[in-house]
Amino acid sequence: MKKALLLLLVVSVIFAGFAGAVKITFWQYYYETKVKLVDQLIEEFEKQNPGIEVEQVTFPYENFNEKVAVSVPAGVGPDVLTLFYGWIPLYVTSGYLVPLPAAEFSAEYLSSEFFPFVSKGIEFDGAPYALPTAVRALALFWNKDLFVEAGLDPETPPTTFAELVDYAKKLTKYDDKGNIIQEGLTMQPSGQGHQWIREVLVRQVGGTPYTADNRTVLYHLTAPEALKVYTDLITKDKVGYPGFLNDDVTAFRSLKAAMTIDGSFRLGTFRPLTNLKWGVTELPSMNGVKSNFASFWAHAITTNATGEKLDASIKFLKFITSEYAQKLWLEQVGELPANPNVAAAYYDHPEYGPFLKGLEYAHATFFVDETGQRQVMMDAVDKVWIQGMDPVKAFKEAAEEDQAIIDEFWSRVE
Amino acid sequence: MKISQKRIVTAYVFLAVPLVFYIVVRFYPMIYAFWLSFTNWKLVSPKQDFVGFSNFVKLFKDKVFMTSLWNTIKYVLFGVPLVIVISLFLAATLNRVKHLQWFYRLLYVMPYITPLVAVSWVWRWIYQRPPAGILNNLLMAFGLDAQPFLTSMNQSLPAIVVTTVWVNLGYCIIIFLAGLQTIPQEYIEAAKIDGATSRQSFFKITIPLLSPITVFLVVTQSITFLRIFTQVYNMTDQGSGGPLNATKPLVLYIYQKAFRSFDMGLASSATVILFLIIMGITLVQLLVLNKRVQY
Numbered sequence: 245m246k247k248a249l250l251l252l253l254v255v256s257v258i259f260a261g262f263a264g265a266v267k268i269t270f271w272q273y274y275y276e277t278k279v280k281l282v283d284q285l286i287e288e289f290e291k292q293n294p295g296i297e298v299e300q301v302t303f304p305y306e307n308f309n310e311k312v313a314v315s316v317p318a319g320v321g322p323d324v325l326t327l328f329y330g331w332i333p334l335y336v337t338s339g340y341l342v343p344l345p346a347a348e349f350s351a352e353y354l355s356s357e358f359f360p361f362v363s364k365g366i367e368f369d370g371a372p373y374a375l376p377t378a379v380r381a382l383a384l385f386w387n388k389d390l391f392v393e394a395g396l397d398p399e400t401p402p403t404t405f406a407e408l409v410d411y412a413k414k415l416t417k418y419d420d421k422g423n424i425i426q427e428g429l430t431m432q433p434s435g436q437g438h439q440w441i442r443e444v445l446v447r448q449v450g451g452t453p454y455t456a457d458n459r460t461v462l463y464h465l466t467a468p469e470a471l472k473v474y475t476d477l478i479t480k481d482k483v484g485y486p487g488f489l490n491d492d493v494t495a496f497r498s499l500k501a502a503m504t505i506d507g508s509f510r511l512g513t514f515r516p517l518t519n520l521k522w523g524v525t526e527l528p529s530m531n532g533v534k535s536n537f538a539s540f541w542a543h544a545i546t547t548n549a550t551g552e553k554l555d556a557s558i559k560f561l562k563f564i565t566s567e568y569a570q571k572l573w574l575e576q577v578g579e580l581p582a583n584p585n586v587a588a589a590y591y592d593h594p595e596y597g598p599f600l601k602g603l604e605y606a607h608a609t610f611f612v613d614e615t616g617q618r619q620v621m622m623d624a625v626d627k628v629w630i631q632g633m634d635p636v637k638a639f640k641e642a643a644e645e646d647q648a649i650i651d652e653f654w655s656r657v658e
Numbered sequence: 659m660k661i662s663q664k665r666i667v668t669a670y671v672f673l674a675v676p677l678v679f680y681i682v683v684r685f686y687p688m689i690y691a692f693w694l695s696f697t698n699w700k701l702v703s704p705k706q707d708f709v710g711f712s713n714f715v716k717l718f719k720d721k722v723f724m725t726s727l728w729n730t731i732k733y734v735l736f737g738v739p740l741v742i743v744i745s746l747f748l749a750a751t752l753n754r755v756k757h758l759q760w761f762y763r764l765l766y767v768m769p770y771i772t773p774l775v776a777v778s779w780v781w782r783w784i785y786q787r788p789p790a791g792i793l794n795n796l797l798m799a800f801g802l803d804a805q806p807f808l809t810s811m812n813q814s815l816p817a818i819v820v821t822t823v824w825v826n827l828g829y830c831i832i833i834f835l836a837g838l839q840t841i842p843q844e845y846i847e848a849a850k851i852d853g854a855t856s857r858q859s860f861f862k863i864t865i866p867l868l869s870p871i872t873v874f875l876v877v878t879q880s881i882t883f884l885r886i887f888t889q890v891y892n893m894t895d896q897g898s899g900g901p902l903n904a905t906k907p908l909v910l911y912i913y914q915k916a917f918r919s920f921d922m923g924l925a926s927s928a929t930v931i932l933f934l935i936i937m938g939i940t941l942v943q944l945l946v947l948n949k950r951v952q953y
Contacts, residue, residue, distance in 0.1 A: 310917065313702040334920065338702040423788040423804055434896045487809050487895060489790050490783070500789075615918045619898060626901045630811060656700070 266556045267297040268549065271312075271322035272541075273305040277577045282564070285572070289563045296556045316340045316546060323549035323557045329365045329374065329542050330611035336368045337657045341544045343371035348558050357565075358582050361538050365608035374542035375565045378579030380507045381538045381602040382436055382444070384408075384528065385514065388521040390415055390426070390502040401503075401523060405448070405473075405530035408503070412483040415502035427501035428483035430492035431625075436506050437474070437486075438621035439537040440527075443607045446470040448530035458610035459650060464643035471642070472635035473530075475628040485629060486622075496520075507539075508599040512578050515595075526598045538606035540582065612653035620645045694926035701920035713927035723928065725903045726911040729815060730884060730932075733907060734939075736819045737883040741826050742875060746868075748827065749834030750860065763832065770828035778892035781821040782808065785893075808893060811904045818889050818905055825889075826882065830875050837871035838864065873947040877940055884936050885909055908932050 270286075272278060279302050286298045301322065303311050309331070315321035327335060335341050349372060354363045359379065366374045388398035394414045402408040412428030419425050431437060442463065446453050451467025454460065463470060478485050488495050493510065495501035497517055505527065514522050527536055543564060549557040563569065570581040574590070580599055581587045587603065590596045611617055624642035627633040659667075695713060699706045717723045752762055769777060785807035788794050794804040807817045841864060849859040865872075887909040891897040899906025899914075908928060916925035 309702065309920065313920070316702075334702060338700065339704060340702070419788060421788075421798065421804065425789045434898070485809075488787065490786060491895075613919055615914075618896075622895070622898065622900065623902055630806075630809065630901050656698075 265295055265297045266552045267299065268323040268553050268556045268560060269299050269301055269321075270324045270326075270543075270560065271301050271303070272326035273308050274302040275305075275577075281572060281576045285564055285569055289560060292563075293556075293559055296559065298560055312340070316548065319548065321548055322546055323553050324543055324560055325546055326541050326543050327374065328614070329376070329540050329608060330614040332366060332373050332542070332544070333368055333610075333612050333653065333657075335544070336373055340546055341373050342547055342549070342554075343373055344375070344545070344561075345558065348562070349375070359538070359584055359587075359603050359606070361603070361606050361608045362540070362582055364610070365538075365540065366542055374544035375561060376540040376542040376582040377565050377570055378573045378577065379538055379540040379582045379603065380509055380580065381536050381599045381606050382439065382505055382507055382527055383524050383598040383602060384503060384505055384526070385496065385510070385522050385524050386503045387496070387499060387501070388523055390499070394502070398521075399523070401525040402528050403525070405528045408528045409477065409481060409483075412477065412503060413481055416483045418482075424482065424484065424488060425500070427488050427495055428481075428503065429477060430488070430495055430501045430504040431474075431478050431484040432486055432492035433474075433622045433625040434486065434618065435492045436537075437492075437625070438618050439539075439609070440505050441470060441474050441621055443537040443609055444527060444535040445473050445530070447535040447607075448533045449473060450531070450533075453607075454610065459654060461643045461647045461650065464640045468636050468639060471624055471628070471639035475625060475635045475638075478625075478629045486625060496522075508578075508580050508596070511595055524595060524598050526601055534602075534605050536602035536606035538603055538608050540608070613649050616649045617646055620649070691926045691929055694922055695930045697923045697926075699922045699926075701916065701922050703920075709923070713924050714931075716924065717927055717931065722903055722906070723911060726899070726906045726908050727931075729899075729904070729906055730886070730908045730935075732815055733819060733822075733886050734880055734883045736816065737822055737826075737886075738876060738879045740819070741823045741830055741879055742872065744823065745827050745830030745875075746834055746865075746872075749831045749838060750864070752831065752835060753838045763835070766831045767828035769825045772825075774825065774888045775892055777825055778821065778889045781817075781889075782893045785817055808905075809901055811901060814894070814901065814905045818886075818893055821893070822883070822886065822889055826879060830879070833871060833875055834868070837868050841867050869947070873943070876947060877943050880939055880943065881936055884932070884939070887913065 270282070272282065279300065282300050286300060289298060290296060308327075312321060312325065312327075312335075321340075325340075332341070351363075354372060358375070362376060362379070363372065366372050366376075384401060386401045391398040391411075396411060396414065402411045408429065414428070415426070416424060416428035417426035433441070442453050446463045446467040449467045449470050451463055451465075451470060453463045455462060477483050484495075484501065489498060489500050492501065492504050492506065493513065496504040496506075497514065497520060499520060511524075514520060526534070543561055545554065545557045545561060565582070567581075567583055567586050570583050570586045573579055574581050574586070574596070580596060580603065581590075584603075587600045591600055593600075609617075620642045623645070624635075624638045627638040627641070628635045694706075696708055696710060697706045698709045698713075748766065752759060752766075755762060783790065784793050785791055786794065787806060787809065788798065788804045791804075791807070793807070798804055806813060808814045845863050845867075846859050849863055854862070886907045890899050890905050890907055890910050891913075894900050894905055897910075899910045909932070912925045912928045912932070915921045915928065
């Protein structure tokens, strides 16, 4: 019996050696529907490409960067890795990613297969480094029951900023001491609020957040009033404040906030709530300007992949970002397709439609330190509503801190 | 080999296991952190260059670092006296309780054995503004104004101190109770016969005799407060130590530098500073407080 087992082992080792299958490793953080879908996609990919084996490895979202940091330098990391697009500069400058070969991923390929904001988001020093399967955008969610209660038409959400403010005021409830007990609009800079200020409000009051090379902060110069537009909702109109019922998502899902601005990833959170009757619509325009913030996780090829493994990784990358994969991703994970051709079929979808329309005019911020830059905006809002600082001054200070983070990043790179 | 020699060898063999373990998981990383504090290592980068004291210079120029250093000192200054005084008072009271003492002890020790993350989140909700926060609802029921607590520049740090004191009380009470029960009753009785009031015997006999216990608790509690992290991380928005760094302690600063900005060099320098502070404070406390009392 023992001999037979040993023989089997020897034979299988020899066989594996001869078969010479190229094995590549794919890493992403654990999210059940994504992991299941990728398993399914790998199976199909392996059928189409005999001789290539793909192994999926997942780990908790919380230790993403730590895990990569210890694995890639040790040579035991992935060949293809899914990372947040905002981390690309850090990963590239740390020497983990290889640029996507121009022969396979030309500028034409990128512009025909992906929404326009994608190519800017995946670029570092002029070269593309990663491709997304799915993307996220912002939209306005509203609670239909609370609209009815306030005497508003539950099927007509606000479309302009002026309407948004007007509705929010009508939808806010106070106790007899003036404390808010129901928010008209959630005000959570630590959630999506900071993105709304930076990429949407700044542009809507006529500004540009950063220079084209992303190295200089412009929002305090080109749109000094943008922060005030936001903080006035807290201090003047009093329709909400940061941390009401702990956070915006909790407030909206417990029926204590009438409207909230959030990402497409929140659809899955609100959908199962039977007591919450919600709708979702495009972000309100201001001064006739529409803007949106888009972000995405993208698949990149690491320096581990060389020779045969690099070829296999390129094939796999093309496969998981194909129209076919994107369609499945939307159906099974619920994230928006990165390819406008796939998106076109869903424009009238009541849930996806508003986000997809937003993608046309969306911008992806070039973050060098996403957490740090978010903190800067959170602090600016806190300075205004907690410390009573003038919003224009707070915005200027935010710009200075933001600039310092950006300068620090580039000083390390160069 | 003689039997006595064999015994010695055996002892060392057994000792070697924990020794190797300590060297590998404690001392080596510690010494490595000292080395890192003089480098510019980024967590995700293979480059590790020696940069001398420039990290330390950078730290002392960083306003956020200075704020978190000052916050850490505030946590110790508010937290340690509070927890020591309250736990001593409760322990002395409990010591006199004859019935159901186990029950009260259990009650006080509960918060200490509850996972700190859970405790923090419960308190985070207790401190919420209206309509959710139970503390504010209580205040308003008495006709008082609602307080911002965790969203206030002045109240947020004390609010976290209160939570931490509440957690650590159980542990200190148990230790004090054990100490109180070792004090011979004869001393107290003799004092009573000599006409001492219970207040006098408490201050003149009990407290001096408890001093080794008190020193132990002051030292360990100071270290606990110097290393405060979990409560702040879980009780502030996105674990930021806000609002505007008002609650950020050194350990959170270190964590953010290391694992959010990936600046391991700078984080290690801050760690070295924290290490020196903890060592300094502990040594001073041991020197000043550790005077044996004997009767």
